Amino acid sequence: xxxxxxxxxxxxxxxxxxxxxxxxxxxxxxxxxxxxxxxxxxxxxxxxxxxxxxxxxxxx
Amino acid sequence: xxxxxxxxxxxxxxxxxxxxxxxxxxxxxxxxxxxxxxxxxxxxxxxxxxxxxxxxxxxxxxxxxxxxxxxxxxxxxxxxxxxxxxxxxxxxxxxxxxxxxxxxxxxxxxxxxxxxxxxxxxxxxxxxxxxxxxxxxxxxxxxxxxxxxxxxxxxxxxxxxxxxxxxxxxxxxxxxxxxxxxxxxxxxxxxxxxxxxxxxxxxxxxxxxxxxxxxxxxxxxxxxxxxxxxxxxxxxxxxxxxxxxxxxxxxxxxxxxxxxxxxxxxxxxxxxxxxxxxxxxxxxxxxxxxxxxxxxxxxxxxxxxxxxxxxxxxxxxxxxxxxxxxxxxxxxxxxxxxxxxxxxxxxxxxxxxxxxxxxxxxxxxxxxxxxxxxxxxxxxxxxxxxxxxxxxxxxxxxxxxxxxxxxxxxxxxxxxxxxxxxxxxxxxxxxxxxxxxxxxxxxxxxxxxxxxxxxxxxxxxxxxxxxxxxxxxxxxxxxxxxxxxxxxxxxxxxxxxxxxxxxxxxxxxxxxxxxxxxxxxxxxxxxxxxxxxxxxxxxxxxxxxxxxxxxxxxxxxxxxxxxxxxxxxxxxxxxxxxxxxxxxxxxxxxxxxxxxxxxxxxxxxxxxxxxxxxxxxxxxxxxxxxxxxxxxxxxxxxxxxxxxxxxxxxxxxxxxxxxxxxxxxxxxxxxxxxxxxxxxxxxxxxxxxxxxxxxxxxxxxxxxxxxxxxxxxxxxxxxxxxxxxxxxxxxxxxxxxxxxxxxxxxxxxxxxxxxxxxxxxxxxxxxxxxxxxxxxxxxxxxxxxxxxxxxxxxxxxxxxxxxxxxxxxxxxxxxxxxxxxxxxxxxxxx
Numbered sequence: 086x087x088x089x090x091x092x093x094x095x096x097x098x099x100x101x102x103x104x105x106x107x108x109x110x111x112x113x114x115x116x117x118x119x120x121x122x123x124x125x126x127x128x129x130x131x132x133x134x135x136x137x138x139x140x141x142x143x144x145x
Numbered sequence: 146x147x148x149x150x151x152x153x154x155x156x157x158x159x160x161x162x163x164x165x166x167x168x169x170x171x172x173x174x175x176x177x178x179x180x181x182x183x184x185x186x187x188x189x190x191x192x193x194x195x196x197x198x199x200x201x202x203x204x205x206x207x208x209x210x211x212x213x214x215x216x217x218x219x220x221x222x223x224x225x226x227x228x229x230x231x232x233x234x235x236x237x238x239x240x241x242x243x244x245x246x247x248x249x250x251x252x253x254x255x256x257x258x259x260x261x262x263x264x265x266x267x268x269x270x271x272x273x274x275x276x277x278x279x280x281x282x283x284x285x286x287x288x289x290x291x292x293x294x295x296x297x298x299x300x301x302x303x304x305x306x307x308x309x310x311x312x313x314x315x316x317x318x319x320x321x322x323x324x325x326x327x328x329x330x331x332x333x334x335x336x337x338x339x340x341x342x343x344x345x346x347x348x349x350x351x352x353x354x355x356x357x358x359x360x361x362x363x364x365x366x367x368x369x370x371x372x373x374x375x376x377x378x379x380x381x382x383x384x385x386x387x388x389x390x391x392x393x394x395x396x397x398x399x400x401x402x403x404x405x406x407x408x409x410x411x412x413x414x415x416x417x418x419x420x421x422x423x424x425x426x427x428x429x430x431x432x433x434x435x436x437x438x439x440x441x442x443x444x445x446x447x448x449x450x451x452x453x454x455x456x457x458x459x460x461x462x463x464x465x466x467x468x469x470x471x472x473x474x475x476x477x478x479x480x481x482x483x484x485x486x487x488x489x490x491x492x493x494x495x496x497x498x499x500x501x502x503x504x505x506x507x508x509x510x511x512x513x514x515x516x517x518x519x520x521x522x523x524x525x526x527x528x529x530x531x532x533x534x535x536x537x538x539x540x541x542x543x544x545x546x547x548x549x550x551x552x553x554x555x556x557x558x559x560x561x562x563x564x565x566x567x568x569x570x571x572x573x574x575x576x577x578x579x580x581x582x583x584x585x586x587x588x589x590x591x592x593x594x595x596x597x598x599x600x601x602x603x604x605x606x607x608x609x610x611x612x613x614x615x616x617x618x619x620x621x622x623x624x625x626x627x628x629x630x631x632x633x634x635x636x637x638x639x640x641x642x643x644x645x646x647x648x649x650x651x652x653x654x655x656x657x658x659x660x661x662x663x664x665x666x667x668x669x670x671x672x673x674x675x676x677x678x679x680x681x682x683x684x685x686x687x688x689x690x691x692x693x694x695x696x697x698x699x700x701x702x703x704x705x706x707x708x709x710x711x712x713x714x715x716x717x718x719x720x721x722x723x724x725x726x727x728x729x730x731x732x733x734x735x736x737x738x739x740x741x742x743x744x745x746x747x748x749x750x751x752x753x754x755x756x757x758x759x760x761x762x763x764x765x766x767x768x769x770x771x772x773x774x775x776x777x778x779x780x781x782x783x784x785x786x787x788x789x790x791x792x793x794x795x796x797x798x799x800x801x802x803x804x805x806x807x808x809x810x811x812x813x814x815x816x817x818x819x820x821x822x823x824x825x826x827x828x829x830x831x832x833x834x835x836x837x838x839x840x841x842x843x844x845x846x847x848x849x850x851x852x853x854x855x856x857x858x859x860x861x862x863x864x865x866x867x868x869x870x871x872x873x874x875x876x877x878x879x880x881x882x883x884x885x886x887x888x889x890x891x892x893x894x895x896x897x898x899x900x901x902x903x904x905x906x907x908x909x910x911x912x913x914x915x916x917x918x919x920x921x922x923x924x925x926x927x928x929x930x931x932x933x934x935x936x937x938x939x940x941x942x943x944x945x946x947x948x949x950x951x952x953x954x955x956x957x958x959x960x961x962x963x964x965x966x967x968x969x970x971x972x973x974x975x
Contacts, residue, residue, distance in 0.1 A: 099416050099741070100423045102677065107399060107427065110734070114394040117717055118387040125305075130386035132233055132307045133376045 151643040156237055160634045162244040163228040164518045167511055168627075169252055170220035171620050174507070176259070177212030178616060182609045184209050187857070188824065189602050191848075194857035199263035201857040202824075203778025207274040208262045213499060214272060216255045218363055221507040223247070223290070225370040226313050228514065230294065233310055233373065234301030235639040243293040250286040254279060265776035266336045269816050270351045272358050273327050277338045280328045287324070291317045298724040302642040306721060308389040312369030314728050315397050319361040319735045326739070327354035331882065333875045337772070341882055344760075344812040345413060345750045348819050353404035353739055360400040361735075363499065367506050368396075368435060371463065374510050375442050378455045378537040384441035388434055395431035397731060399424055401738035406477035409486065410788040411819060412808040414750070417742060418479065424738075425477030432470030439463040452535040454547035458509030461555060465501025469494060483790050484577060487823040489598065489605075490569025497562045500612055505554065508619055512547050515623050516540030519630030542625035546618050554615035560608030568601035576823075577792040586795050591826040596853045656719050661726035665705045666713050673698040674737075752883065755809035761934040762813065762886060765872045766898040770928025772875070773867070773921050775816070777859065784820030785811065785829045785932065797827045803933070810935050813884045825856060830933030837905055838912035840926045862922040867902075869895050869919060901927055 187193045187202045194201045231238055238244055257279050261267075267274040275283070294317060298310070327350055330338040342350050376383050383389055405413060405421025440463055449456045472494050476485050485491060516531040521540045523529050529540040541547060575594040578587035588594050661667065676698060679691035706713055720727050752759060763771060774780075787797045787806045798804050806829050811817055820827075839850060844862055847854040873891040880886050889897070902918030905926055909916060916922045 098681065100419050102681075103402065103420060103738075103741070104423065104427075106674075106737075107402075107424075110398050111391070111395055115391055118390040120714075121387060121390075126386045127382075129305045129307055130376075130382040132303065132305065133229075133309075133373050134380070134382060 151641045153638050153640050155636055155638045156235070157634050157636045158228075158231045159238045159241055159244060160228065160518055161632070162238065162241075162248060163224045163514065164627075164632060165248050166220045166224035166227065167514060167518065167623070169248070170217055170224060170507065171511070171616075171623060173212055173216030173220060173255060174504075174616060175613070175620060177209055177217050178609070178613045180205055180209040180212060182606060182613055185602070185606045185609050188855055189599055189606065191855045191857060196858050196860060198265065198777075198861050201777065201859075203781050203857070204263050204265055204267075206778060206781045207267060207271075208259060210272060211258050211262065211274065212255070214358070214362060215258075218367075218499075218503050218507070219251065221503075221510065222316075222362075222366040222370070223251070224514070225374070225510055226294065226366065229309055229370065229373040230297055230313065232637075233303065233307045234297055235303045235637070236297065236300045238293060239296035239300055240293055243289050243296075247286060247290045247293060250282065250289065254282050254286060257282070261336075265778075267776060267778065268330070268338065268340065269775040269778070269780050269818070270327065270340065270347075271355050271821060273324075273351070273354060276336050277328070277330055277332050278335065280324075280330075284321075284324065284328075287317075287321060291321070295724065295728070302639050304642065304722050306724060306727065307372070308383075308386065308393055309369035309373040310724075311393050311727070311731070312365045312372070314724070315393070315731050315735065316361050316366040316369070318728055318732045319357065319365075319397075319401070322732070322736065322739070323354045323357050323361065326743075327351060331878045333878050334871060337871070337875075339815040339875070339878050339882060341815075342747070343815040343882065343884070344817055345808050346747050347815065347817040348408055348411070349405065349413065349417065349746050350743060351817065352407035353401075353743060356404040356407055357401055359495075359498070360403075363503055364400075365396070367503060368392075370506060370510060371435075371439050371459070374513055375439055375459050375463075378453065378459060378509070378513055379443050379446040379449070380532065380537070381442065381444075381446060384438050384444065388438045392431050392435040392438060394734070396428075396435065398734045398738070399428050399431060401735045402742065403428055403477070405742065406482070407821065408819070409477070409479050409482040410790055410793075411786050412806050412810070414746070414808070417746065420742065422477050422479055426474045429471065429474040432473075433467060436463055436467035436470065439466075449535065449537075453537055454544060454551055455509045455513045455537045457548070457551050458505045458512065461551075462502050462505035462509060465497055465505065465558070469498035469502060472497065483788070484573040485569060486788075487784060487821070488569035488573040488576075489565045489601075489822075490573065491822065493562045493565025493569060496565065497558070500554075500558045500561065504558075504612070504616075508547075508550065508554070508616075511619065511623055512538045512541055515542075515626040516630070517635070518633065519627045520633040521626070521630040540626070540630065542622050542629055546622045550615040550618040550622070553611050553618070557608045557611030557613075557615060560611065561605050562608075564601040564604035564608065568598040568605070571601070572598050576796070577790070579792055579795065583791055584795075586792065589796070591796075592851050592853045595824070595855065656723035656726050658726065658729070661720070661723075661729060664712070664716055665702070665709065666716055669698050669702040669705065673702070678741075750808060750812075752809065752812045752885075755812060755938060757809055757937065757939055758807040758935040759809045759938050760811060760813050761931070761936055762884065763931060764897060764901055764927070765869075765876065765889075765894045766867075766901040766924050766927045767931045768875060768879075768928075769867045769869065769872055769898060770921075770924035770926070770931075773862070773925050774928055775818075779828075780818050780820050782820075782822065782824035782856070783826065783828045784818075784823050785827065786819040787827060787829045793827070798830050798933075803830055807935075809938075810933075813879075815879060815882055815884070825854075828929070828932055832930045832932040832934055836912070837908045837926050837930065838914060840929055841909055841912075841914045841916070841922060844922065844925065859922075862925055863916045863920055865921045866917070867898075867919050867921050867924040869898050872898060898924075 183193065184202050184205050187205075198204070227238060227244065258275050261276055261279065262274060266276050268276060294313065298306070329341045331341065332338040340347055372383055372389060402424035403421055405417045406425045407421075409418050409422065440460065443450075443456065443460060446456065450460060475481055476491070476494060516529065516538050521529050531537060531539050533539055536544060538544065538547070572594050575588045575597065576591075579585060580587050673695050676691045676695040680688045680695060683691055720730065785806075787793045787804070789805045794805050798806075810829070811819070843850045844859045846858050847856040872894050876886050876889065876894060899918055902923045905923045906916060906918040
């Protein structure tokens with residue numbers, strides 16, 4: 086029974102299910118990313134560059 | 146999307162912690178790469194093993210891998226995370242004390258690893274070799290890091306979580322999950338333990354961890370670093386933030402499933418192999434999405450490739466990321482893997498990732514950070530601004546030195562990777578080549594195929610030396626920058642975020658866990674997934690009901706979305722500003738893959754369910770020999786897995802009752818010893834092939850039996866005593882783990898081991914070799930002669946198959962090759 090479970094049933098089904106699951110996740114996040122507001126995208130994407138002032142302190 | 150409003154304040158970042166991590170990364174990087182060059186050279190010139198226990202390839206190779214992964218890249222990653230998170234959150238790290246504990250604790254762990262691994266104290270699981278007390282220390286320090294990081298997120302003055310922070314979150318939670326599961330073990334002493342998983346279970350868990358150590362320790366944090374430092378260096382935002390979102394979720398969700406591609410064509414159930422291959426191929430898409438996003442960020446800044454070493458390093462690093470993530474899926478195709486696995490092709494692949502992607506990202510980041518962490522002044526006493534139109538690392542001690550490092554390092558990588566590709570394909574083709582319609586091996590002598598690639602292995606050493614030389618230049622450059630400059634903490638004026646009560650829904654971190662999960666998108670998706678899983682497991686009829694429920698939840702989701710679609714969007718947008726629910730969601734995404742792969746294997750692939758071959762239990766002496774085999778790191782060169790391929794079977798299991806390795810043949814092995822590289826031949830059926838005297842001579846001096854062998858000599862095995870007193874505890878632990886050792890008293894165990902040792906000792910004496918019955922040599926020979934022993938449970942299906950009694954030592958070994966002819970035959974066999 087377990088040999089059949091290992092080698093036969095799971096063999097065919099799991100990758101298909103896994104693919105459907107992954108594809109669903111992928112589509113969901115593509116939709117979410119595409120429908121993001123442009124203003125928000127611009128704001129977040131510029132966060133690394135958002136360093137206006139440039140004070141420094143010696144070796145504290 | 147909310148923005149920060151409120152009063153402003155000047156905050157001073159903690160840049161001391163990134164400085165320390167940068168310096169530690171450079172120091173440990175040199176140590177790790179130096180050991181790497183040594184072990185590479187040992188494969189060409191065996192005398193570099195120095196005939197000392199603590200300098201053999203088997204013991205030093207884990208020092209190299211652990212040093213470069215956890216010490217070099219680990220410290221580099223922490224430097225980048227501490228530095229960038231403060232800027233992205235617009236606040237100082239939450240706790241200076243936790244930062245100090247993290248830094249010094251991590252360095253102590255590395256030091257402990259550098260001491261214990263050469264002493265032969267190892268768990269033998271790749272990248273998870275450290276012994277259990279160090280494992281606990283790693284877990285504790287990792288928790289300190291996590292607390293400090295998430296506490297900083299909670300204190301932040303920027304509502305939005307930039308994508309780099311997402312990658313850091315994924316790193317922290319996934320590494321925690323992987324590390325805990327793969328290090329579940331029961332100690333037998335202060336320095337030894339057995340993993341709770343054995344055989345195929347251990348193999349699956351190990352490579353679930355091993356593959357994702359690459360994914361979530363060497364890739365996701367470095368991608369976070371890329372998404373922060375590349376825009377900084379190029380002075381322009383990331384090419385497509387939307388693409389980075391898709392990149393993150395796809396990568397995190399897919400990566401975790403791909404572990405079984407390390408076990409293709411083995412005894413691992415086929416559905417798992419298929420899953421590993423399938424997801425590895427899918428992984429190509431998000432990886433290249435990230436690579437293209439990185440490279441396209443340089444649009445309009447390509448001219449700086451000529452003048453800015455930081456951009457040079459980043460551009461080549463991202464290119465290597467693309468190459469490695471193309472090659473990985475390629476190697477995961479079963480047909481390609483049958484050629485590449487167990488050869489140097491895998492080594493070349495790994496090093497294009499580590500030297501090219503990790504090493505060059507580290508170099509780029511260090512060169513960018515150094516003039517900012519240690520500010521230098523010009524001749525007039527003014528601060529040198531790090532940025533100008535040509536470069537982003539003004540103030541670095543020597544920009545010319547950085548450029549020289551770049552070129553030396555690039556040539557080094559190309560020599561290294563190129564030679565390993567050619568060596569791997571050459572040896573793979575030779576080992577798999579057959580004649581006479583596939584009934585005979587074309588190159589039956591393993592050593593012959595090994596000797597053929599020696600020039601390429603020497604080229605690899607040259608490549609490694611060049612890369613190391615480049616890294617010495619980096620070390621000199623950074624240390625001189627630090628010496629000439631002054632350690633500096635950046636201060637910045639930020640808008641303080643107004644902290645509002647949690648019930649108000651538009652403020653950051655206002656989302657409770659209840660709100661996170663008690664909503665349509667989550668409840669309907671989880672219900673659908675549960676029903677889907679039930680469909681797999683339930684018996685006929687019930688599974689149909691589960692399937693109908695799955696479809697029902699899908700339909701319900703569509704209806705609810707049409708009614709309340711706006712709420713679904715709001716939930717997602719709030720999630721991106723709330724670190725805790727975001728973290729939970731990321732954990733769910735990475736846990737699904739592991740759950741679906743590991744749970745069935747752990748519950749089903751157990752000895753009691755095995756149909757067919759079942760491993761014979763080790764005698765106490767054989768078990769002791771196995772622990773010596775593990776301690777010496779023999780698994781670094783010898784696999785114990787004959788794959789389901791004709792050449793493997795012809796070479797290692799040609800007899801009618803042998804063939805490829807079955808799942809039950811290693812089911813009691815805690816830890817498993819399937820291996821990942823064949824620098825020497827497979828040993829799955831080594832037992833009984835050669836006489837004890839051959840093994841004695843081979844271990845005293847491998848060149849005496851195999852003239853061109855590059856194996857180290859192990860003369861100390863003849864002098865050192867086997868720790869027989871530890872055996873009762875070890876057997877008791879294995880019994881707890883389900884290995885059906887019969888009840889034996891402490892005296893019986895030790896007496897049994899001594900009796901078997903005396904039998905072997907007498908045989909050796911007859912051939913002129915004199916060792917004590919309790920020597921490690923005798924135990925090792927006992928173990929090697931046991932390899933490949935199994936009972937066939939299908940031979941007597943009507944009766945319950947009794948477990949073989951290890952208290953009855955096997956009689957004298959009758960070798961397939963008698964002494965008189967072994968010298969000629971051994972060469973031919975190898």
